Amino acid sequence: MAAWRRLLGDGGVRGALGRLRFSCLDDGRKSFTRSHWKNALQQPPKICWRLCPARNFASAAAAAAAKSTEENILKWGLLLIPIGSFFLGCWQVQRREWKLKLIAELESRVSAEPVSLPTDLYELNELEYVPVKVRGHFDHTKELYVLPRSPVDPEREARNAGRIMSNVESGAHVITPFYCTDLGITILVNRGFVPRKKMNPETRLKGQIQGDIELTGLVRLSEPRRAFVPENNIEQNIWFYRDLDAMARVTGAEPIFIDADYRSSVPGGPIGGQTRVTLRNEHMQYILTWYGLCAATSFLWYKRFIQKVPF
Numbered sequence: 001m002a003a004w005r006r007l008l009g010d011g012g013v014r015g016a017l018g019r020l021r022f023s024c025l026d027d028g029r030k031s032f033t034r035s036h037w038k039n040a041l042q043q044p045p046k047i048c049w050r051l052c053p054a055r056n057f058a059s060a061a062a063a064a065a066a067k068s069t070e071e072n073i074l075k076w077g078l079l080l081i082p083i084g085s086f087f088l089g090c091w092q093v094q095r096r097e098w099k100l101k102l103i104a105e106l107e108s109r110v111s112a113e114p115v116s117l118p119t120d121l122y123e124l125n126e127l128e129y130v131p132v133k134v135r136g137h138f139d140h141t142k143e144l145y146v147l148p149r150s151p152v153d154p155e156r157e158a159r160n161a162g163r164i165m166s167n168v169e170s171g172a173h174v175i176t177p178f179y180c181t182d183l184g185i186t187i188l189v190n191r192g193f194v195p196r197k198k199m200n201p202e203t204r205l206k207g208q209i210q211g212d213i214e215l216t217g218l219v220r221l222s223e224p225r226r227a228f229v230p231e232n233n234i235e236q237n238i239w240f241y242r243d244l245d246a247m248a249r250v251t252g253a254e255p256i257f258i259d260a261d262y263r264s265s266v267p268g269g270p271i272g273g274q275t276r277v278t279l280r281n282e283h284m285q286y287i288l289t290w291y292g293l294c295a296a297t298s299f300l301w302y303k304r305f306i307q308k309v310p311f
Contacts, residue, residue, distance in 0.1 A: 085293040086294040092290060099281045112130060117134050117258075134183070134217075136215075138179075142251045144251070171193055173190050181212060185254050187256040207267065215264055216260070219256075220275070225241050244256075244257050
């Protein structure tokens with residue numbers, strides 16, 4: 001009886017229940033742990049699904065910012081085209097005004113009354129295309145030949161304007177020393193054009209003027225050698241551009257050069273008046289081109305970036 005009393009007492013029953021409770025807890029923990037790891041291995045972590053929308057939002061925002069930056073660069077970069085073409089058009093307007101003034105000044109010089117030839121070289125530098133008059137005689141033994149040249153004929157050039165092919169006679173300009181009796185110096189005179197078959201003085205003896213004459217011509221200065229123009233062949237007396245210093249050394253004249261006018265021409269001799277006094281003035285075409293480009297690109301820029309019209 002005492003044994004049963006101890007077994008059924010508080011200590012015995014309480015100990016048994018305690019052992020039973022801990023045994024159940026241990027089994028539950030083991031079962032929960034196994035099920036938890038099983039579920040964890042079978043299903044993706046929920047935390048990943050919670051973070052993915054945030055990452056997608058950040059990458060989308062970065063892509064939108066990069067696209068906006070590229071759009072702004074393209075927008076303001078392309079705007080430079082109409083702005084630049086507009087300023088180029090304005091520059092061509094100024095260039096055209098400058099060219100028109102230059103042409104008017106050149107025409108006024110050519111049509112001015114002839115003046116006496118000055119011997120001061122510094123003064124001559126300011127008198128290009130100004131008519132001067134001299135008196136003296138030629139030295140035909142020291143002729144120089146500038147070639148290839150074609151005759152200046154405004155009427156023929158007007159008829160051939162716009163033609164792809166035209167029959168233009170090729171020849172040379174005859175440069176002859178001229179002794180000025182009133183100044184006591186020898187200058188160089190471009191007597192005019194002769195065809196190639198008449199370059200030899202023996203073929204145009206009638207045109208070799210003798211004795212003192214009065215001559216009118218336009219002052220010309222030395223010219224630089226342009227691109228693709230050969231060097232002057234002094235040994236063979238073939239000149240491709242007007243080098244006054246070299247010509248003066250060869251002939252013993254002063255580096256003073258005039259183009260004889262057409263009235264100096266004589267039958268059988270060179271044809272005078274071979275000075276080209278025209279200047280190219282195509283600035284109006286450039287003005288229309290630049291302003292037209294400005295208008296077209298401005299319209300396209302407005303459609304693309306203001307009205308958002310896709311192209």
